[in-house]
Structure formats: C-alpha cells, structure tokens
Amino acid sequence: MAAGDSFYIATPIFYVNDVPHIGHAYTEVAADVLARWHRQGGDDTWLLTGTDEHGQKILRTAVANDTTPKAWADKLVADAWLPLLETINIANDDFIRTTDERHESAVTIFLQKLYDDGFIYSGEYEGYYCVGCEEYKQLDDLLETPDGDYAGQLVCKIHGRPVEVLKEKNYFFRMSDFQQGLLDLYESQPDFIQPESVRNEIIQFVKQGLDDLSISRSSFDWGIQIPWDHSHVLYVWFDALLNYITAIGYGTDDENFERRWPAVQLVGKDIARFHAVIWPAMLMAAGLPTPRKVFGHGWLLVGGEKMSKSKLTGIAPSQITDTFGVDAFRYYFMRAISFGQDGSFSWEDLSARYQAELANGFGNLSSRVIAMLTRYRDGVVPNGVELTEADEAIFAAAERVTAEADAAIERLAIHEALAAIWTLVDDLNGYITIQEPWALAKDPANAERLDAVLFTALRGLGTLAVLLSPFIPDAAAKLWSAIGGSGEVQQQNVRAAFDWTGGPLVTPLDSSLFPRIEQVEAGTTA
Numbered sequence: 001m002a003a004g005d006s007f008y009i010a011t012p013i014f015y016v017n018d019v020p021h022i023g024h025a026y027t028e029v030a031a032d033v034l035a036r037w038h039r040q041g042g043d044d045t046w047l048l049t050g051t052d053e054h055g056q057k058i059l060r061t062a063v064a065n066d067t068t069p070k071a072w073a074d075k076l077v078a079d080a081w082l083p084l085l086e087t088i089n090i091a092n093d094d095f096i097r098t099t100d101e102r103h104e105s106a107v108t109i110f111l112q113k114l115y116d117d118g119f120i121y122s123g124e125y126e127g128y129y130c131v132g133c134e135e136y137k138q139l140d141d142l143l144e145t146p147d148g149d150y151a152g153q154l155v156c157k158i159h160g161r162p163v164e165v166l167k168e169k170n171y172f173f174r175m176s177d178f179q180q181g182l183l184d185l186y187e188s189q190p191d192f193i194q195p196e197s198v199r200n201e202i203i204q205f206v207k208q209g210l211d212d213l214s215i216s217r218s219s220f221d222w223g224i225q226i227p228w229d230h231s232h233v234l235y236v237w238f239d240a241l242l243n244y245i246t247a248i249g250y251g252t253d254d255e256n257f258e259r260r261w262p263a264v265q266l267v268g269k270d271i272a273r274f275h276a277v278i279w280p281a282m283l284m285a286a287g288l289p290t291p292r293k294v295f296g297h298g299w300l301l302v303g304g305e306k307m308s309k310s311k312l313t314g315i316a317p318s319q320i321t322d323t324f325g326v327d328a329f330r331y332y333f334m335r336a337i338s339f340g341q342d343g344s345f346s347w348e349d350l351s352a353r354y355q356a357e358l359a360n361g362f363g364n365l366s367s368r369v370i371a372m373l374t375r376y377r378d379g380v381v382p383n384g385v386e387l388t389e390a391d392e393a394i395f396a397a398a399e400r401v402t403a404e405a406d407a408a409i410e411r412l413a414i415h416e417a418l419a420a421i422w423t424l425v426d427d428l429n430g431y432i433t434i435q436e437p438w439a440l441a442k443d444p445a446n447a448e449r450l451d452a453v454l455f456t457a458l459r460g461l462g463t464l465a466v467l468l469s470p471f472i473p474d475a476a477a478k479l480w481s482a483i484g485g486s487g488e489v490q491q492q493n494v495r496a497a498f499d500w501t502g503g504p505l506v507t508p509l510d511s512s513l514f515p516r517i518e519q520v521e522a523g524t525t526a
Contacts, residue, residue, distance in 0.1 A: 170216045462480075
C-alpha cells in the first residue's frame, strides 16, 4: 500500500452468549497487529470489533439465566468483552454492538432499500435449524449420532448438538440472483478470499447453486423488526453482517463511509461462507462495493480439538497473561501458528518459546546492548564511527528485514513477518558473539572498534523496537525509551524502521523485558 491509503480492518463481531476464550483473542490480536502496522506505516487506519447481541441463542441464554436479552448482553459486554480488549492490549478505533441505535437504524435503511428494489419477498420455509450456528443446515452439514445422549438424532457437525426442524413464513433475500456475480468476483479478484483452501471451498459451494436466503423469524422477537412487517425480526446473520458498514456511517455519514469502505475482514474459517457469499451478495444487491478481502483463519486446537464455549474447552486469555504477560501472549499466537491454518496450543510450547525466543533471544539481546553501552561508554551513544563489512551487514539486514516484514503483512502472513523480524534478532546475537565487545573493551587501542560495534548493535536494536511495536507494544515502548528513541515508538514509520532517530544517551532497563519464568504446567507457575 502507498502511505496514506485507507486501511479498514474488521474482526467478526462475537456472540455474547458466554465469555471470550483465547480463540476470540487470537482473532483480535491478529487484527490489531495488522492495524498497528498500517497505522505506523502512515495509512488511514481503522480497526473495528464488537459484539453480536440478537438472535434465538442469546434469547435462550438470557432466559436460562433469568434475565432479559439486553440485560444479559450489557453485563457480558461490560464484564467480559470490553475487558478482553484491555487484557490483550487491543487498540481498536470503534466497538459496535448490534443493539446500538446507530446500527439498528442503519440496518432498517438497508433492509428497506433491498425490499423496495425487489430483492426481498415473502415465502414459507422448512428445514433443519442449528440454534448454535443460527443457521439452517443442509443434510451434509449434519451427522446422525449412533449412541450417547443424542442417539439417533441429527446433530450439527460444528456444535455436536441436535438441530431443530423449523417451518415458518419468512421473508427471503434473492441470493440466487447473485451466483454468477459472486463467481465473477472470485475470478476477477483471486485474493478476495484467502487462504487458498478457504477460497476453493467457497467457490465449490457457490458453483453447486445458491438458494434464496431466509432472512426473518416470527417465532421469537429478540431482534431488529422488519420495517414493513413488525411481526417478524431480522435473521441474526443478516443483521450482524451489516455492522461492518453501519459502524462507519452507512445511511447517516456518507463522507466517512466513502473514506473507510471497503474493509479487510478477518474471520474464523467456520464463518467464511457467511462473509464471502452472503455478505458480498447483500452488498451487490444494495449497489455497494464488496469487501476488499475476506481472510478465513484457522482454528486454535487444544488437545487436537477446536476450542468451544458449548463444550467447555475454552481457555481464558487471562490464564496466560497472568503468568506470561500480555506481550508474550500476543507474540506466541502470532509466531507459533501459520496464519490461515489450524494451530495447536500447548502450555509446553508457550513456555519453551517464551524462554528461548523472548527471554533468551530478544530480551537478553536488549539487556546486553544497553548494559555494554552503560558500562563501557557511560550510556553515551558513539557517533562518527567507521563501519566494517560486518557492521554494514547488520545495517543491510535491518533494511532487508523491514521490507520482508512489510511484504508479509501485505499478504496477511503475520507469522512470516515475525519470522523475518526474528532473523535480525538472531543476526544481532550472532554479531555480538563474533565481535566480542567485552574483549575489545579490555584494550584502549580498540576504542574506535568498540564504538562501531556498540553503535551498530544499538542501531539494530532500535530497528527491532520499531518493527516489533505492533506485535509487543509494551516491551517495544520500554526498549525505545531506554535506547533514547525520539518520540513514541508507535509514532515511528514501521516501513522505515531501519532509519530511526535516537538520542545521545541510553538508560539502563529497570528490569528485563521478559523476566525468566519457572517451569509452567497447565497454566500455572511451579
């Protein structure tokens, strides 16, 4: 992207039927890293997240907890979902709730337009409905369980719970009208759906033929009323998908809407079909641009199984951050998992990476460089040094790594960006080992060479602080301050991280960026 371009990125909005787990946090951190990178690159950046609060599942959860749906949603948002953003240090620009008046009124405008333009009609529908997915299911989406609590019943493959047979009069969206338009979109924009595995699955699904979509419910009343028929409420997915445009002014603020839309949309692969089929069809019907990109990332697996609130296999983010810290949480999930593929979480892997990569690798490097400048030069940064080929190689590596990381971010390959940055960590550690500044310091005759080595190491460290700021913002800011960086590290151009401005002095770190942690088992310190 050219600096100054609009970069609008949105997470899915999350159901408030329960508290968040690390699967939700994974999506939030990925979106936040991309937003922070683009923001630091000078792009006109906007990060949206939020909560989905309508639908039958929310209604049933609220009733089961002896409260109203709105009161339930208010409590979960206040006590769990907003605190999640603070727990994992998300710098979102907006938080949308589908119970917000701004959302509900804009949804009504959108619905009325589609109705007036002939894209919505009334009919009757009967099918297998999964309350957990809030979706009618085809037979190939279901399993017949031979034994157990649900023996002989059809259950949803995703939730493992029985589906219900529903028959009701509904309003339908003429989604079938957009089958060819969607296929043309996928062909003309090969990167519209990523990764490739999700793209292929979506294309095959659409090629099999699209049915019209039931978009209203009359069997319950927790939702946005259909404007021309108040006996129906809007299907929760049709409602939820519209948050991406209602939050930026659709129907109320044309200037901001034009400035922001279209968005890059990060979603879990299990909801990619909604975002890459239903959502662009809705936009086409309204005469609006389709999203810039839909990226369906993989699942977080624990013990080989997808984390699930309904199966009580979720891990709360605070279980990790309370022991390892926020930056380590963010680093681990962006580094250990290839973004776009499923990834397994284990406490052992988290602990091993923390010790080897953060504490011993980056943390120790930072402490050593600052300590040597403090010890050998009283914290004064050398200037006017004469560089050797070995020094120049570090400067070249810093420039190369900056470009490689930026290119990876453009591909949404977050793990590749971090891997590229980490080659500079390894290069600097190797450089210090070979140059042996502690040996140079023993002989005054080597003073100029020691100056060059310390200067080179510090320059590399500053580049790392800028590059890592979107990933581990707290540690990067702490390091930036210690090395005398100019201004705030978040204000530095990440695409020119190798060309940063520093001050005349460094100051000792008051503690290690990543303190050593004793052996960790099952999320607790031993």
